[in-house]
Amino acid sequence: MRSWLLCISAGVLAGVSNAACTNKCGSNKCLGAIAADPAFGESFCSSWLALEPATTTVTEVETVTSTLLNVETALTTLTVTTATFTVTGSERSTIYQKRAPTITEADPALPDPTDVIASQCSSNEDRISKACSCILSTATASTVTVLETAVTTAVVEAESTVVETVTDNVVATVSVAAPAVTIPANIIVNGGFEDYLDTGNILPWTDTKDSTGGRFDVVNGVNPCMTGGSYCAGGRVVVRPYPPTTGSKYIAIRETFVGRPSTTYAFSFLYRCLNYDAGTSIDILYKGSVIGSVNQCYNSAAFYRPTGITFTTDATGQGEVEVRFRNSGATPYLYFYADDFKAIAV
Missing domain, CATH: 2.60.120.260 (Galactose-binding domain-like)
Incomplete structure (x- = not known):
């Protein structure tokens, strides 16, 4: 069972907040309001924490070519975003961003879930952040489908890095190394003044x-x-x-x-x-x-x-x-x- 569900259950049975849960997940009332609808809660928390995917190396790309103009060396790396990242707050935790759920039309007779969360969390940003970190810590990682795509990137002189979007969630990065510099044994120039x-x-x-x-x-x-x-x-x-x-x-x-x-x-x-x-x-x-x-x-x-x-x-x-x-x-x-x-x- 998810750890945040155990926190909510413990709080209901005991009638008071569990200290360990409160430290990690914040207020049980706030946590319960966000967890009332798991799909909405995970979507809300992903937006609240402004989570952005990290990057991992793509090996499925079929071909990558670069056209280099007036540069000595180019290193080509193709990366793809996943949903794994690290949030730094009151404590460090690695969390996983769930794929956004299918949105259905809300029942006008029901209160807005966002208003409910704000009320139960007393509009306290720290409480919301703690509860969201708890909920997303056990969320299912989303997946990214990588298309086999041929990519051609032109690198022009005086540009050190060119970044372009290839497909959704796929980023091709071309890095150009600086030309090698030969340093002579004697680094003093015109040391004899013959020049x-x-x-x-x-x-x-x-x-x-x-x-x-x-x-x-x-x-x-x-x-x-x-x-x-x-x-x-x-x-x-x-x-x-x-x-x-x-x-x-x-x-x-x-x-x-x-x-x-x-x-x-x-x-x-x-x-x-x-x-x-x-x-x-x-x-x-x-x-x-x-x-x-x-x-x-x-x-x-x-x-x-x-x-x-x-x-x-x-x-x-x-x-x-x-x-x-x-x-x-x-x-x-x-x-x-x-x-x-x-x-x-x-």
């Missing part, structure tokens, strides 16, 4: 001279090699930042990039200090936070490559690195050479 000679700019780098002061040049003809020629950059183009002696006392270059999501990268570059003092240093920032500082300056023509500077991307893979050339001692004529910027996954 400057052809384009006339340092993109995608930018510099801060307009806001921090100082001077920033790109020069050709420098041989950026480490001590003893143990490593040399691939070209002879380097950047030459002159940090200011007042105000911020630094000038910086920045680059925004896209790397692998949630991945740790090692950041490095070649540099050399000229006309430096003890206050000369370089800070490296990732998304505005300092992740490393270097101050090795030598009286030689050799370049130095710092190590151990890392950052980790977030779930988007997007980030920004900034390199600040500092003149904390306000030394006149201090400048740097820098080249071969890299950020490689570790």
Whole structure:
């Protein structure tokens, strides 16, 4: 026997509401009014709770084809609605929506069942919702007949999802995957600044001279090699930042990039200090936070490559690195050479 019928019967025999039933199904009077006509009650409750069918995969469809225009990949999934869903209220319960009953002409001499329900439930929405959840928890699941239908869907460029109705209660969904993006081993673009000679700019780098002061040049003809020629950059183009002696006392270059999501990268570059003092240093920032500082300056023509500077991307893979050339001692004529910027996954 249905659990809500047991609740009603217990309430009639005892003359009072059963506590367990009241907690789950609400007022017995309200429950009894809705259950008086099961067919009407289940239809009323389905409408009251605004139930919508969930979806399950259709395997009966005979053929599904897609015409793809200017996209790399398309995943085609055909789904059909059923009557299974979950209602979240004062407690969780899985209920099943019964197929709508055949409506017969009402006897004008009888009161409107909706008015009776409203009266017995004191127009209390919570009572009606609890009673309806109880009634529908044991309702018979409706069925959906799926027709074998050939479906052709055209997917145009710049559309990510196309949804169209095929037959009653059947929905064809075509999802287009985003084109694959190849992320290079070194995610720093134009790290050697050789592109400057052809384009006339340092993109995608930018510099801060307009806001921090100082001077920033790109020069050709420098041989950026480490001590003893143990490593040399691939070209002879380097950047030459002159940090200011007042105000911020630094000038910086920045680059925004896209790397692998949630991945740790090692950041490095070649540099050399000229006309430096003890206050000369370089800070490296990732998304505005300092992740490393270097101050090795030598009286030689050799370049130095710092190590151990890392950052980790977030779930988007997007980030920004900034390199600040500092003149904390306000030394006149201090400048740097820098080249071969890299950020490689570790």
